[in-house]
Amino acid sequence: MGTFHQNKSPLHGITVVVDTTGPEVFIGRCDDEDERGIVLDDVDVHRDGDGGRSKQQYLERAARLGVWKKHARLFIPRERVASVRRLGEI
Amino acid sequence: MPYSPMLVKPMREELTQIGVQELLTPADVDAFMNEKTGTAMLVVNSVCGCAAGMARPGIRLALQHERRPQRVASVFAGQDLAATAQARGYFPDIPPSSPSIAFLKDGELVYFMPRHRIEGRDAQMVARDLATVFEEHCAPAAPAAPEVTAGAEAGAPAAAVR
Numbered sequence: 001m002g003t004f005h006q007n008k009s010p011l012h013g014i015t016v017v018v019d020t021t022g023p024e025v026f027i028g029r030c031d032d033e034d035e036r037g038i039v040l041d042d043v044d045v046h047r048d049g050d051g052g053r054s055k056q057q058y059l060e061r062a063a064r065l066g067v068w069k070k071h072a073r074l075f076i077p078r079e080r081v082a083s084v085r086r087l088g089e090i
Numbered sequence: 091m092p093y094s095p096m097l098v099k100p101m102r103e104e105l106t107q108i109g110v111q112e113l114l115t116p117a118d119v120d121a122f123m124n125e126k127t128g129t130a131m132l133v134v135n136s137v138c139g140c141a142a143g144m145a146r147p148g149i150r151l152a153l154q155h156e157r158r159p160q161r162v163a164s165v166f167a168g169q170d171l172a173a174t175a176q177a178r179g180y181f182p183d184i185p186p187s188s189p190s191i192a193f194l195k196d197g198e199l200v201y202f203m204p205r206h207r208i209e210g211r212d213a214q215m216v217a218r219d220l221a222t223v224f225e226e227h228c229a230p231a232a233p234a235a236p237e238v239t240a241g242a243e244a245g246a247p248a249a250a251v252r
Contacts, residue, residue, distance in 0.1 A: 013138060015206035066185040066204040087206040 009033040015066075015087045016040070017059060020080045023048040025055045027067045027087060028074065037077040038084065042069040063090040092169050093137050102166060104146040105135060108153055111163040116176035122163045123180050126197030129228050131220075132177060133164040136188035136205075145189040145208045148216025155221045157228040159193065191220070195227050 011030040018026040018038060024047050028040030044067035046058040053061075066087075092098075106112055110133065113119045122132070133149060153162065165174045167188035178186050187205035194200065201223045208216055 014209045063206075065183075065202065066187045066190075066206060068185045086210060088209055088211070 011038075011084070011086075017062075017083075017085045017087050017090065018076055019055070019082045019085075020076070021082045022080065023055075025058065026074065026076060027059075027062055028069070028071075030084075031073070033084070035078060037075055038081060040074050040076065041072065043071040043074045044069055045071070045074075059090055063087060092171070095169075098137060098166065098169055101135065101137060101146070105133065105149065105164050108150050109162065110149070111161070113163050113165050113173050113177065114170050116172050118163075119165065119173050119176040119180075122161070123177070123197075125161065128161070128196065129159040130161040130163070130194045131159040132192045132194070133162070134174065134177065134186075134188045134190045134192075135164045135166045137168060138188070144211060144213050144216055145191070147213035148208070148211075148220065149191070151213055151217035152220035152224065155217075155224050156230050157221075157224045158231055159224065159228055193220075193223050193227065200227060 009030065009032050011033055014030050015027065016030045016038075018028075018040065020026070024045055026040060026043055026045050028043030031039040031041050033039070044062070046053070046055065048055045050058075102112060111122070113122055122130070133145070135146070149162075152158070165177045167174045167186075174188075178184075181192060181199060181202070184192075184199075184202055185204070189208055190205055191203040192199055193202070203216075203219065207219070
């Protein structure tokens with residue numbers, strides 16, 4: 001058993017990868033998602049090439065171990081979102 | 091802020107009832123982690139139903155496997171704060187997540203299941219992943235010593251043994 005939250009998007013509580021139309025990719029726990037955008041908790045952000053790592057290299061490491069949060073909560077507007085995937089599926 | 095102890099109690103018991111040792115203080119964690127011999131599994135328990143609701147049943151199923159870790163313990167994230175921080179301190183390169191499961195062999199971390207590998211999966215899938223780790227690293231559990239019924243003689247047929 002555990003706590004569950006009604007009236008949230010199906011991705012609520014799931015760690016997701018939000019790729020953007022720009023160089024950033026975000027990983028965080030989805031709180032909610034609607035036509036305006038997506039709200040993430042405990043979020044890490046990576047810019048393509050930061051630390052010599054591409055988005056793909058960053059995602060591969062994150063998929064193995066998880067991410068260190070840089071932001072407690074972020075809203076990403078829908079127009080910046082290129083894709084949303086579960087980290088657990090990478 | 092920690093949840094009510096009343097709310098958390100059944101989530102603790104879901105693990106303690108299957109023999110998982112709860113580590114409530116940093117000293118408990120140190121005692122568990124400083125035993126370097128054999129296989130051990132450390133669970134970071136959590137209130138969140140989105141993932142922990144499947145982690146605990148998955149652990150229960152996995153621990154029915156014929157190969158399983160010699161020692162299993164848990165800390166409760168968001169509840170036993172000092173113990174959880176102490177446990178995470180043993181894995182400084184791994185981002186904190188809860189629930190999560192660390193598997194150690196002779197004191198070395200050989201497998202880690204972060205929260206995102208539990209979310210959205212069912213107990214059988216979690217158990218299957220853990221069983222794969224157990225099969226690779228654990229020896230078969232010693233069978234329980236047979237208990238001889240009163241009046242049974244030595245060398246009696248198996249039917250006399252419960």
